[in-house]
Amino acid sequence: MSDTALLSTTDRRAATDSPLLGVLADRWSPRGFDADASIDEVKLASALEAARWSPSANNSQPWRFIVARRGTGEFDSIVLNLRGFNREWAERAGALVVAVAETETADGTPVHFAAYDLGQAMAHFSVQAHHDGLHVHQMGGIEREGLSAAFGLESRFVPLTVTAVGTLGGVESLSDAVQERESAPRVRRPLAESVVLSA
Numbered sequence: 001m002s003d004t005a006l007l008s009t010t011d012r013r014a015a016t017d018s019p020l021l022g023v024l025a026d027r028w029s030p031r032g033f034d035a036d037a038s039i040d041e042v043k044l045a046s047a048l049e050a051a052r053w054s055p056s057a058n059n060s061q062p063w064r065f066i067v068a069r070r071g072t073g074e075f076d077s078i079v080l081n082l083r084g085f086n087r088e089w090a091e092r093a094g095a096l097v098v099a100v101a102e103t104e105t106a107d108g109t110p111v112h113f114a115a116y117d118l119g120q121a122m123a124h125f126s127v128q129a130h131h132d133g134l135h136v137h138q139m140g141g142i143e144r145e146g147l148s149a150a151f152g153l154e155s156r157f158v159p160l161t162v163t164a165v166g167t168l169g170g171v172e173s174l175s176d177a178v179q180e181r182e183s184a185p186r187v188r189r190p191l192a193e194s195v196v197l198s199a
């Protein structure tokens with residue numbers, strides 16, 4: 001097994017300038033999933049429950065989730081609608097979750113915070129999952145129209161991301177490009193470049 005084959009959570013821990021909750025410092029987005037591991041249903045249920053209890057504008061909860069376990073036709077349909085190299089590694093995850101934004105209510109009223117609220121729900125999903133020992137990798141490189149067609153979504157429901165969730169595994173059988181990304185340093189720009197005003 002190569003050095004990059006199996007990276008422990010500790011190896012990928014963020015070098016933070018201020019103390020963080022352990023789960024936030026440890027969370028990272030792997031591409032090496034264990035293709036032999038089934039998704040842990042109890043942990044998946046907890047992650048979805050965390051998404052359910054995330055805040056949203058006016059408690060509108062403008063999110064829908066399509067959850068597919070590896071080995072099902074639905075999982076394969078989602079894989080077919082991943083772009084580029086996402087398909088190569090994400091097909092090994094225990095489950096794929098399509099995160100769908102409700103962009104309009106049934107009567108045609110725009111839901112202005114749909115994307116914001118959906119993103120926050122998936123953030124809570126990822127933190128709960130990581131806390132419980134699962135790993136999560138969100139993807140924007142997806143075919144939105146293909147997913148909408150595959151699952152018969154009304155036009156007011158827009159798939160924004162697909163999230164791979166599962167057990168951490170090796171990347172040794174994946175392409176060199178994936179292996180390199182798996183071990184690339186985790187970096188962020190300095191906070192001072194994001195906090196544009198702090199009075």
Ligand SMILES: Cc1cc2nc3c(=O)[nH]c(=O)nc-3n(C[C@H](O)[C@H](O)[C@H](O)COP(=O)(O)O)c2cc1C
Nearest residue numbers: 027028029030031086137138139140141142161186
């Ligand atoms: C909305 C969104 C879209 C993303 N799209 C992709 C993607 O299509 N393919 C991919 O490999 N990673 C994707 N990522 C993962 C990011 O590249 C990753 O979160 C970022 O590099 C920071 O790494 P970290 O999560 O390990 O801290 C996406 C993440 C988010 C939140």
